[in-house]
Amino acid sequence: EIVLTQSPGTLSLSPGERATLSCRASQSVTSSYLAWYQHKPGQAPRLLIYGASSRATGIPDRFSGSGSGTDFTLTISRLEPEDFAVYFCHQYGSSPLHTFGQGTKLEIK
């Protein structure tokens, strides 16, 4: 089973700063089948990135994904107030089909 480890657990930044979130897999992720989601309290999670680097429909271009193999990164180039949330990664190419990282909380400094 592929285990996804996200770091840091909590990231404290100010609006306007750049955020870099990491997701490391215990084994290589098949064909970069990795997604990123944003989750705010009381709301449904929202798909941001799929296939490691493709932005989902309607996602601002300040969100970008990169990486391959076992190391993946979500970058938010310039934080907006609405970006403070929990972010989690998800691999969907290998047994047992779907696993999630434990999440990174992005909080206002």
Add this chain to the structure above:
Amino acid sequence: EVQLVQSGAEVKKPGESMKISCQASGYSFTNYWIGWVRQMPGKGLEWMGIVYPGDSDSRYSPSFQGQVTISTDKSISTVYLQWSTLKASDTALYYCVRLYRQGAVFGSGYFDYWGQGALVTVSS
């Protein structure tokens, strides 16, 4: 507009049975896998299983195989998650998700739409 609307919060006792639902709209229901994801209090997300409404084929996470049943009713575009015997450890928030197929592995893909979540509390 794609929507996944889940049934409401439930409070149950250990040993009881339960079925929660997820009604889909805004797309061709039989053409996309629908799955369930669990979030226990203070914990991360866990994939439970998925079903293909077109033929009711299903796949389960090994952690949930035999513990729950996922089913579908095409006539009302609804997917269900069912327990026969609830335990206190089933207390969690449950999301239904639509899977956008990607990859050669059957049932692989990312979750492009999520329901609003259903809080299940199991307590004596």
